[in-house]
Amino acid sequence: MTSRVMQDFNLLLPETVPEALGLLASHKDKATILAGGTDLLVALKFDYAIDNVISLALISGLDELAFDPLLGLTIGAKVTIADIVKSEEVKQHYPALWQSAVIFATPQLRNTATVVGNILRASPAGDCSLALYALGGKVTLESTSGRRDVYLDDFWLSYGVTARQDDELAIAVTVPPPGQGQKSAFRRMTRVTEDLSKINAAVCLQMDGNKCVAARVAMGCVGPTLVRLINVEKSLEGEEITTDLLQAISDTVASDINPIDDIRSSAEYRLKVAGVLVKRVINLALNGGSDQ
C-alpha cells in the first residue's frame, strides 16, 4: 500500500566533496544523495525508504556551468535547469539542451531541479537527459577511491538504474565542444507543461552543407531507458537531408521502438506520433528554431 507519510531518515549536511564521499563510503547502500529533491522527496513520500539522506546544499564548488570552445560544456552537480535556461552559451552552442530546459515543468521546478539529478534519476522520460544523450555527454563520478567518467551511452542500465556505484557522487556532466556544422534540437509532446513528456526526441547532426556527416538521434518514453534510434542515424549519415528522406525515415521509426501503455499515454499513440516527432526535431535542428 502506498502512503504519503515520509519515513524518518537522518539528514546529513556535508560541507565539502571529500566529506560527502566519506559519508557515502561509510553508509554505501544505506544512503542516498539529495540535490534539488524534486524526484527524491516525491519518492520518499510514496514507495522509497532510506536511512540517510546526504544533501548537497552546503557544498560549494558544484555549481560550475562553464563553456570552453576546446573542452566543451561542464555542468556541475548543483547546476539547475533555470541556470541552463539563463545561459546564452548553452542556447547558442547546444540548442537541444537549452530547448529541453525551457519547456521543463514550471519556474519553481526549474529553479530547484538539477541537470545531474535528471540524469541520475534514470527516467525514460528525462528531458535534459535526452538532450545530453543526443549531444554525447559523459558523467564524472567520484568516490574515495578516485574519479571515473562514464559516457551516457553506457550510463542508464535499466529503469531507474545507472552505472553509478553506491559510494560514488556524480560531480558533473560534460558535453563535447560543438563540431563545425553541428546542429541540434529537442522536442516533446505532453499534455500540459507541468507534466512529464508523453514522448520526446532529441537530435545532434554534424552537417557539411546539406549533407549529414554524423547523426545522434535519441528518443524517450518508448522503453525502460532512453534509446538511440540507430537505424535513423544510419539512414541520415552520408545523405542530403531531403523531404523525401525525412518522410522515409519517419515511416520506419515505429518499428525501432517498444513503448508501453502508462499513466501518461498509450503505446498506440506513441507508435503513431514517434515518426512525426523525429521528422519535426530534425527539421527544427536544420532550421535553427523553426520546425515548419
Ligand SMILES: Cc1cc2nc3c(=O)[nH]c(=O)nc-3n(C[C@H](O)[C@H](O)[C@H](O)COP(=O)(O)OP(=O)(O)OC[C@H]3O[C@@H](n4cnc5c(N)ncnc54)[C@H](O)[C@@H]3O)c2cc1C
Ligand atoms: C511536478 C514535477 C514536474 C516535473 N517535470 C519534469 C519535466 O518536465 N521534465 C523532466 O525531465 N523531469 C521532470 N520532473 C522530474 C524531476 O524534476 C527531474 O528529474 C529533476 O531534474 C531531478 O533533479 P533534482 O535535483 O531534483 O534531483 P533529486 O530529486 O535530488 O535526485 C534525483 C535522483 O538522483 C540522485 N542524485 C541527484 N544528484 C546526484 C549526484 N550528484 N550524485 C549521485 N546521485 C545524485 C538522487 O539520489 C535521486 O536518486 C518533474 C518532477 C515534478 C515533481
